[in-house]
Amino acid sequence: PEEPAGPHWTVASWNMEWFPSGFVEPRPAKDEGRRIRDAARAFRRQGVPDVLLAQEIRDAETCRAFLARLGDSRMRLAVCSDFWFDPTNRGLQQVAILSRLPVRRAGFERWAAADFVHPPRGFCWAVIDVGPTNVAFFDVHLKSNFIPEDQDVARQTVLNRLKRELAARQLLARIDEIEAVTNHDVIAFLTCMAEYIDADIPEGAEKPSRW
Secondary structure (H helix, E strand, O other), X not given: OOOOOOOOOOEEEEEEEEEOOOOOOOOOHHHXXXXXXXXXXXXXXXXXXXXXXXXXXXXXXXXXXXXXXXXXXXXXXXXXXXOOXXXXXXXXXXXEEEEOOOEEEEEEEEOOOEOOEOOOXXXXXXXXXXXXXXXXXXXXXXXXXXXXXXXXXXXXXXXXXXXXXXXXXXXXXXXXXXXXXXXXXXXXXXXXXXXXXXXXXOOOOOOOEEO
């Protein structure tokens, strides 16, 4: 049997790239099931972390399907966001936190709008008992640098920067609230999407970043 997680713990962050379809649109159940199986196998090969922060995963049901294939009885879903995008694109790029350690509290938030600035997506968070203290993990999905060809590049660049500044303020506000509730017995841990590609990871998914 595996040794229980102690004072030393591992964290992985994984941009799973439209998981489990690999595309904007859903794929046949057989194809999506294969990607879930392959992703779980890749994780088992490199070692299941104590905490996994996943981006671009479809929904909580997909998280549970991944956990079933992962086969680690201690790994549980702490939280999965449920952001609304539009009627044809709901639930395709959520963020989730999975943990083998006790979860004290968890939640998610969509980025708040301000005037004409409307940041897409949002973040989820979980306060996890890593022994002997608690750690607040934040799984963050910020606005990308993508600018449509028909848009003014200079204007959209400024808007993207404003969207990220608004997101940062919202994160700091949530951190302050969590610290107050937990009597400051917490370490804030932030993560964004990884950028590395690896042949062992299912096509279309980025390699998990580990700490």
